[in-house]
Amino acid sequence: MILTVAEYKSLCDERDQALIVKEKAEAEARRQTDLNRNLLRIAKERANAQRGLKPKKVHDGYRFVGKIMQTKTVFDHDKEIGTIYKDVWTATLETPYNAALPIKQIIDHIFEDLKGSDGVFSKLDIH
Secondary structure, eight states: OOOOHHHHHHHHHHHHHHHHHHHHHHHHHHHHHHHHHHHHHHHHHHHHHHTTOSSTTTSOSOEEEEEEEEEEEEEEEETTTEEEEEEEEEEEEEOSSOTTSOHHHHHHHHHHHHHSTTSHHHHTTOO
8 A cells, every 4th residue: 555645644643643642641540540549548547547546647557356266167077087177266357448438449459458568467477
């Protein structure tokens, strides 16, 4: 296919315009991500302050509300031993996120907070 100079320039202009639109969209996506991260940080700080957690700006916002030692079945059944029971701890963990938020919106953030390299699990030496 052979293009005239005008057609080629037109195609180049369209490509340049598309690149500009793409760059603007990527910049807006980064801005929205930063805003969301900032809103989550502010919400966490407010929740920490309301619950009296100090220092509110650096506390991760998670705290154990209660724990219970229970005996539970670990595996269904062993032919020689019978049912296998183990003592396990069940804990209630309070998060810094508002309970009015739908769980689907915050579940990924909660697991990221818990499992991250500086998360709650690593602080408790849970693997």
